[in-house]
Amino acid sequence: MDLLVSTQWLAEEMGASDLRIVDATYFLPEAGRDATAEYAAAHIPGALNLNLTELVDATSPLPNTLPPVEKFASRMQALGLGDGSRIVFYDNSPHHTAARAWWMFRLFGVESVAILDGGLSKWQAEGRPLESGTPTHRHRHFTVAKDEATLRxxxxxxxxxxxxxxxxxxxxxxxxxxxxxxxxxxxxASGHMPGARNLPYSRLFNADGTWKRGEELRALFIEAGIDLDRPIITTCGSGITAAVVLFGAALLGKTDVALYDGSWSEWGADPTTAKAIGPA
Known part of the structure; x- marks a missing residue:
């Protein structure tokens, strides 16, 4: 699969024995929305509910921290995700949280993963089918091989x-x-890390929620003062939208990109870290 797949591609591939569709919608607590309830009300047929709210390290004082290997593997087995699956993530979140799922799965050694371009909103806008309910799944074997090359x-x-x-x-x-x-x-604290560049994740999308591509996408990085010939570390508030920028860089062919999972929730709360105010 490509990193991004279209709604038409997914519609044609649905029913393939090795294909798994996963709803990776997540909302910030202040949004007052329940991703699991919205999944139960309407999702792409056959889709599994990832539940990013629970797929975290419950012992960490920071929000949205990566789960331990054992917890991740157990959750995937319970979902019925097994070795050899092709996995397509989608979301219905303003934070485009399918990117967080994509990064997490790659970090835990799953290579055949993609994101549905335009997510649930594009699927619905095209009048494609939905289903409701919370299905049960048969446990499957899931092998985890954590590689922290993309984690900082x-x-x-x-x-x-x-x-x-x-x-x-x-x-x-x-x-x-x-x-x-x-x-x-x-x-x-307010502000940002010294020397950081700012590329708001929302700028990486077209009006219909699809990803910008090619030279238009590359121009956003360059305009923000980001040198694409150097390694990149992405950050945000709590590691969610940092994955969006990381995925955007991946669309440009960059492989030397890592994500700071603690992000500003950790850096900004530490009185010993250096902080800057104002534009870059």
């Missing part, structure tokens, strides 16, 4: 900034990046 810790990010060995790309809105808009949690 706070210390690794600090080292990269000090050595100027990678470009830091912040996916948050411009107002949060500059510090003009304060963080909602009082224990988190």
């Amino acid at each position: 810790s706070k210390d690794q990010v600090a080292d990269a900034i000090a050595a100027n060995s990678a470009g830091i790309v912040d996916a948050r809105s411009a107002s949060r990046f500059t510090g003009e808009e304060p963080e909602t949690r009082p224990d988190i």
Whole structure:
């Protein structure tokens, strides 16, 4: 599969024995929306509910932290995702959370994964079928081979900034990046990491929710001051939309891109980390 698949491609491939469709919708708590309830009400036929809200490390004080290997493997087996599957993620989230699922699965060693371009909204707009309910699944064997090449810790990010060995790309809105808009949690400072560039994740999409591609996409990175010839570390508020920018870079053929999972929730709450205010 390509990194992105079209709604027409998915419609034609539905029913293939090795194809698994996965709803990776996630909403921030303040949105007041229940992704699992919305999945039960309407989803692409045969789709599984990933439930990113629960697919986290429950022992971490940070939001949306990657789950332990054992938890990830157990969850995939319970979903009926097994070895040899082709997996297509979609979402119905303003944060395009299929990208988070795509990155997570790649990190845990699953190679044959793609994102449905335009997500559930495009599928619905085209009048394609939906189903409701919460199906049960047969457990299948799922092999995990975690590779942390695309994951960065706070210390690794600090080292990269000090050595100027990678470009830091912040996916948050411009107002949060500059510090003009304060963080909602009082224990988190405003601003951004020194030397970071700002590429708001929302800019990577067309009006219909499909991904920008080719030179139009490349121009967004260049306009933001990002050197595509250097390694990149993406960051955001809690590691969700950082995956959107990481996937956008992957669409441009970049493989030397990693994600800072703690993101600003960790960096901004640490009084010892360096912080900058204003535009890049």
